[in-house]
Amino acid sequence: MKKKRPSLKDIAEVLQVSTTTVSFVLNGKGEEKKISKQLIARVENYLKEINYKPNLVARSLRTGSSRVIVFMVEDISNYFFSKIGRIIEDIAYTNDYRVLFCSTENDTKRAQDLIQLFQERQVDGFIIVPPTGIETEIQNLIENDIPVVLFDRKIDTLDVDSVTLNNYEGATQITEHLIEEGYNNIAFITIDLDLIQMDDRRKGYLFAMEENNLKPNILEIPYEMANADKCNVAISQFLSDNPQIDSIFFATNYLAQNGLKTMSRLDDKLIKALGLACFDDNIFFEMYSPSITTFAQPIEQMGAQLMKIMLGHLEDKEKIKTKKAHILEGKLIKRESSLRRETIKL
Amino acid sequence: MKKKRPSLKDIAEVLQVSTTTVSFVLNGKGEEKKISKQLIARVENYLKEINYKPNLVARSLRTGSSRVIVFMVEDISNYFFSKIGRIIEDIAYTNDYRVLFCSTENDTKRAQDLIQLFQERQVDGFIIVPPTGIETEIQNLIENDIPVVLFDRKIDTLDVDSVTLNNYEGATQITEHLIEEGYNNIAFITIDLDLIQMDDRRKGYLFAMEENNLKPNILEIPYEMANADKCNVAISQFLSDNPQIDSIFFATNYLAQNGLKTMSRLDDKLIKALGLACFDDNIFFEMYSPSITTFAQPIEQMGAQLMKIMLGHLEDKEKIKTKKAHILEGKLIKRESSLRRETIKL
DNA sequence: TTGAAAGCGCTAACAA
DNA sequence: TTGTTAGCGCTTTCAA
Numbered sequence: 001m002k003k004k005r006p007s008l009k010d011i012a013e014v015l016q017v018s019t020t021t022v023s024f025v026l027n028g029k030g031e032e033k034k035i036s037k038q039l040i041a042r043v044e045n046y047l048k049e050i051n052y053k054p055n056l057v058a059r060s061l062r063t064g065s066s067r068v069i070v071f072m073v074e075d076i077s078n079y080f081f082s083k084i085g086r087i088i089e090d091i092a093y094t095n096d097y098r099v100l101f102c103s104t105e106n107d108t109k110r111a112q113d114l115i116q117l118f119q120e121r122q123v124d125g126f127i128i129v130p131p132t133g134i135e136t137e138i139q140n141l142i143e144n145d146i147p148v149v150l151f152d153r154k155i156d157t158l159d160v161d162s163v164t165l166n167n168y169e170g171a172t173q174i175t176e177h178l179i180e181e182g183y184n185n186i187a188f189i190t191i192d193l194d195l196i197q198m199d200d201r202r203k204g205y206l207f208a209m210e211e212n213n214l215k216p217n218i219l220e221i222p223y224e225m226a227n228a229d230k231c232n233v234a235i236s237q238f239l240s241d242n243p244q245i246d247s248i249f250f251a252t253n254y255l256a257q258n259g260l261k262t263m264s265r266l267d268d269k270l271i272k273a274l275g276l277a278c279f280d281d282n283i284f285f286e287m288y289s290p291s292i293t294t295f296a297q298p299i300e301q302m303g304a305q306l307m308k309i310m311l312g313h314l315e316d317k318e319k320i321k322t323k324k325a326h327i328l329e330g331k332l333i334k335r336e337s338s339l340r341r342e343t344i345k346l
Numbered sequence: 347m348k349k350k351r352p353s354l355k356d357i358a359e360v361l362q363v364s365t366t367t368v369s370f371v372l373n374g375k376g377e378e379k380k381i382s383k384q385l386i387a388r389v390e391n392y393l394k395e396i397n398y399k400p401n402l403v404a405r406s407l408r409t410g411s412s413r414v415i416v417f418m419v420e421d422i423s424n425y426f427f428s429k430i431g432r433i434i435e436d437i438a439y440t441n442d443y444r445v446l447f448c449s450t451e452n453d454t455k456r457a458q459d460l461i462q463l464f465q466e467r468q469v470d471g472f473i474i475v476p477p478t479g480i481e482t483e484i485q486n487l488i489e490n491d492i493p494v495v496l497f498d499r500k501i502d503t504l505d506v507d508s509v510t511l512n513n514y515e516g517a518t519q520i521t522e523h524l525i526e527e528g529y530n531n532i533a534f535i536t537i538d539l540d541l542i543q544m545d546d547r548r549k550g551y552l553f554a555m556e557e558n559n560l561k562p563n564i565l566e567i568p569y570e571m572a573n574a575d576k577c578n579v580a581i582s583q584f585l586s587d588n589p590q591i592d593s594i595f596f597a598t599n600y601l602a603q604n605g606l607k608t609m610s611r612l613d614d615k616l617i618k619a620l621g622l623a624c625f626d627d628n629i630f631f632e633m634y635s636p637s638i639t640t641f642a643q644p645i646e647q648m649g650a651q652l653m654k655i656m657l658g659h660l661e662d663k664e665k666i667k668t669k670k671a672h673i674l675e676g677k678l679i680k681r682e683s684s685l686r687r688e689t690i691k692l
Numbered sequence: 693t694t695g696a697a698a699g700c701g702c703t704a705a706c707a708a
Numbered sequence: 709t710t711g712t713t714a715g716c717g718c719t720t721t722c723a724a
């Protein structure tokens with residue numbers, strides 16, 4: 001039953017030519033190598049006839065390249081990352097590259113293992129959302145001429161390109177928008193990870209508050225709790241400890257989601273009473289009632305930018321060590337949750 | 347800068363042994379092949395010392411296996427699929443397999459290309475959410491002894507295992523639940539794809555309606571429109587054409603999301619006035635106000651089941667042609683959206 | 693204009 | 709108990 005797939009050699013035999021000839025034709029180098037038109041046609045026809053598919057593993061072994069790009073993120077089932085993943089996947093496929101997705105869960109050890117693993121498989125490039133402590137591995141990659149592009153977070157000590165959002169500006173815009181709408185006790189709920197983008201968002205918030213002579217109020221939730229029901233405790237505790245708060249700025253999408261859940265359980269009116277906004281848009285925020293104001297990342301643009309850089313590196317290995325920081329601008333999407341409203345007694 | 351990674355041969359040279367010895371030790375076959383303990387130790391120490399990583403591409407070429415499993419779904423950025431993907435990924439990694447994710451977009455041609463592509467890369471197994479018309483390619487895979495497990499939808503004409511949900515039962519439960527809550531003009535909004543699971547859901551709905559002497563009312567939305575804003579038109583048209591409707595059962599998660607969006611735009615009160623339920627749970631539905639009743643698929647169980655079957659096949663190629671249909675049971679999650687309520691005039 | 697042959701790094705049958 | 713060696717299927721240099 002198992003029909004062994006024909007190899008180059010088999011074809012050469014049938015056609016009574018050398019494997020070299022077949023290989024050249026296969027790779028479109030027929031003309032260049034001055035193989036006669038008739039021969040090229042004959043080989044091409046036969047290849048098409050038997051629907052020949054070269055063994056890509058063998059090719060990789062020989063060429064040292066696999067035409068595979070790794071997209072390593074925190075959690076591939078996260079809306080933002082999976083959307084970006086889809087865009088990258090599409091661009092890659094049209095350029096005859098494959099994309100391997102994987103999740104680090106912000107676990108340094110796991111990320112290190114994954115990088116090693118993929119290096120063994122000779123992947124051609126890495127697009128990475130770097131967890132902390134991964135510098136050495138990434139350094140090692142570029143030393144070995146394997147292109148790396150950082151995404152979502154940059155690491156200043158490394159000579160690699162990065163594509164990130166202007167987090168500072170976004171956070172400032174959200175905060176200022178809330179202030180304009182009449183809120184002045186704006187809380188900032190974030191996670192305790194030592195990540196540059198989180199820090200930028202915090203700074204943006206602090207800047208806007210300071211500029212307007214308002215007193216900042218920050219709740220830091222441990223990362224391990226961020227996705228779990230446990231963060232509800234922290235949030236509700238915070239709310240009852242700080243009754244003066246009139247609005248909340250959530251530093252991430254999932255914090256906002258958990259926050260909304262918590263608040264709806266605590267008190268129905270809470271969500272409508274507070275001004276709300278968060279980072280990272282999501283189909284849900286548009287549908288929610290009230291719809292939620294967000295700062296949207298330019299997903300298509302980010303995916304396109306990432307692949308543009310990656311494909312550039314892949315074609316021209318000379319320019320790997322460039323360290324260009326591409327900082328994209330997002331967009332404030334004003335929705336109901338942040339509109340000026342009457343104060344409702346809780 | 348670029349330090350070529352050492353090969354088996356290099357190591358054999360340094361150690362003054364043969365590559366065979368190194369290879370056997372590397373693959374833990376030292377004892378089995380009766381290599382002396384001292385030699386094994388010496389080789390192992392050196393391997394560890396230089397942190398040797400074998401070239402997996404070469405190994406694949408030689409063994410014909412890549413320790414890669416493909417997970418091919420409709421859209422990897424879909425919540426349900428990406429969650430399952432994460433679970434599969436974890437199980438695979440602990441078994442020393444890698445997972446390649448890709449999206450077919452229900453496009454037969456694209457799916458065919460992808461299967462070919464991965465076959466060229468010698469992947470070891472496929473977990474596939476099959477689009478229509480993919481039978482031949484899958485048949486071809488199993489003829490070539492490459493294990494395939496179907497997921498979400500099964501194809502009766504193929505000799506492959508499948509893991510699916512009891513869609514019929516789920517749809518019946520949802521419909522009966524709505525009826526119990528006092529709704530009797532229940533609309534069923536679905537997509538026009540000729541997919542077995544959609545058909546089962548429809549049948550479950552029809553069965554429950556018939557059993558209760560109620561008149562069914564079905565809106566079929568073209569798949570191309572399902573994800574776009576365009577489906578809003580169809581839905582709002584349907585609603586105004588059928589004012590007698592008191593509740594809606596959405597056949598999928600994304601239909602419900604778009605439906606909610608449409609309704610909230612049409613009329614604020616609509617969502618609270620109608621009884622609502624849908625297939626596939628999602629974090630949003632719990633947070634939404636009102637929270638949405640759903641029929642949840644047992645995600646962990648599905649992922650585990652899929653990998654159990656796949657790993658079984660991978661270990662024992664003899665039993666590939668089994669055609670076992672694993673039909674898992676989901677769970678009705680009753681939430682606010684389907685509770686009995688007063689009729690609100692629209 | 694085409695072909696022979698080396699070799700990418702690894703595994704495993706066969707020799708010794 | 710260990711080593712020699714023939715490939716896996718492909719690309720590419722060098723030779724003809």
